[in-house]
Amino acid sequence: MRSALPSPTTRRRLPRALAPIAAAALAVPLLAATPTAPTYAATAGVSTGVSTGVTTGTTTGTSTAARRDPNPVTPGDFTGYGFDQCLTPTQDKMDAWLRSSPYLAVGIYISGDSRACRNQPNLTPEWVSTQLARGWKLLPITLGPQASCQPRFPRYDDDFTISPKPGSSGTYYQARKMGQNSAVETVEDAQRLGLTKGSTLWYDLEGFDLGNNRCRESALWFLHAWVSKVEQLGYASGVYSSAGSGIRALDDARVNRPGTFRLPQHIWIARWDGQANTSTSYIRADGWLPGGRMKQYRGGHDERWGGVTINIDSNYLDLGRGSVAPAERHCGGVRISFNDYVPLFRPVDGKRASKRHVKALQCYLTERKLYDGPINGMYHQGMLPVVQAWRKSRGISTTSSTWYRRDWMTITAYGAKPLLKVGHASKHVRRVQRTLNAAHLGSTLSVTGTFDNRTTSLVRTYQGKVGLPQTGIVDRKTWNKLMRGRRG
Structure with a gap:
């Protein structure tokens, strides 16, 4: 423990009276x-x-x-x-x-x-x-x-x-x-x-x-x-x-x-x-x-x-239990956490977008109060105006019907911007972990909501790619890059 000596002013002797407490x-x-x-x-x-x-x-x-x-x-x-x-x-x-x-x-x-x-x-x-x-x-x-x-x-x-x-x-x-x-x-x-x-x-x-x-x-x-x-x-x-x-x-x-x-x-x-x-x-x-x-x-x-x-x-x-984030539930149990957030596209040549990822997007858009349709995993024509509305709100200018990794990042990161680092555990840490997975950095995170050393390492990797100091701490500048879907 610390041992540097201050000026030796006497505080009190033991034992003593307990005046403030009954x-x-x-x-x-x-x-x-x-x-x-x-x-x-x-x-x-x-x-x-x-x-x-x-x-x-x-x-x-x-x-x-x-x-x-x-x-x-x-x-x-x-x-x-x-x-x-x-x-x-x-x-x-x-x-x-x-x-x-x-x-x-x-x-x-x-x-x-x-x-x-x-x-x-x-x-x-x-x-x-x-x-x-x-x-x-x-x-x-x-x-x-x-x-x-x-x-x-x-x-x-x-x-x-x-x-x-x-x-x-x-x-x-x-x-x-x-x-x-x-x-x-x-x-x-x-x-x-x-x-x-x-x-x-x-x-x-x-x-x-x-x-x-x-x-x-x-x-x-x-x-x-x-x-x-x-x-x-x-x-x-x-x-x-x-x-x-x-x-x-x-x-x-x-x-x-x-x-x-x-x-x-x-x-x-x-x-x-x-x-x-x-x-x-x-x-x-x-x-x-x-x-x-x-x-x-x-x-x-x-x-x-x-x-x-x-x-x-x-x-x-x-x-205690260690740093553990509270459990989350979205849209009645829809899964929104993945190791990879793949692009979504309209049906073409018999191929369809990943149903579970489409459900996740529909859930996100529902929670953002932009979508009131069924959460059925179908990337259909009726979703395109909603997708464009979200992009417009994020300052993204494109008419493509495909939902890209950048789009995923903007919606998974969206929210408050608290300072986060090792030891934190919360829904906000989950947002960071999901967004880093969406950024496709060559390594993935388990979306636990606990900011651990592995999360720190991937935050540093991301910060280096987007030109930020590699602190491993998610500050407002890092949040801003994540929310804009910047990947480097």
Whole structure:
């Protein structure tokens, strides 16, 4: 995670009073320390728990802005790229990166006394609601007490490390108390920013010596209490840590001591192998799958997008159900998605146009309110005035009765012009995928509605053919070319 140090202004000490939130709503007795460790239902690796926990929350926090206009759950179901940076970027930087970078998720440090960037002048409820409204997926991070054997902490003279004392029961009462207090603070800060219940809150536990028994066990009990409390207060839980220490410790606990600890619903694996996936050899292949992993695959480095340079870590996310577009239905079930959109022509010498493609055209023209005839797959004389009317509306001057690939592109692309890139999933992505297939670029796409790496590649190919910068991002200029049926 980001570690650049700002001016060391003291924020506060743990634990603290919970003024903005009713104490009764947050106060829950600490789990009693007993000789036998309590058992808990496992959450790791259960896809239904991950998906449901992240996507169904609708209750807002306590901020006025959130009450007026509830923010969406974040990150929700998402597959794509994200970055994290110590200091929350300004709005201008966020906008530039939204337009130009491959990233659609951003990690923000919202809580914790051990943060390098305690002061976050840009991080406000308005900043949060603006990013969510513009399509960013937010990853709220807490960097509070760290493992007792982590040599870089405590960072200041007023933060703490996790107590390594096992106590008489061996269940690390002090560590659990610290975890619970930290969770309450995290939720308070999340609610102050308008982060909706059901959103995933992440705890950043920096790497530590896995072989140090008390250090490892106290960290596990701390996370157990933090996860339990965060989930009890209505949020989904996630833990960031090194693949070889914190994440491995969680995975070992999952397999070797099932039910002992409350495990996070999601894990954020720090493994700087340069591979944009969620895999690592440090943990077993079945843990937190499907839909419970993200990976920080590259550490601190500068990237420049849209004229703006930010020092970031790079991440790949595959959370919940992943990026999935809602189902579509057209004209009572008429198929309108194809790998190729062939030209259509009037019957000649016993040959007829593809019936299924004609039905698709009739459906499109019906939805555009230009055609009220039967959707029967017959490219007949009565359709020609409608075809010409569509062409005229698109500025195409031709009297040909044949419906060409260019015509297909104009009608499959027609509509709004939202910015689209990797991670988006919607009906608009389907429009792009259909239109790229109609452009006949030598490669085809499955029309899934999910903007994946393959879609990015074909967008770049198309942009190169029509003289646009090959960003792989569908912006207004790209939409305009698609809607005009330009093929190069």
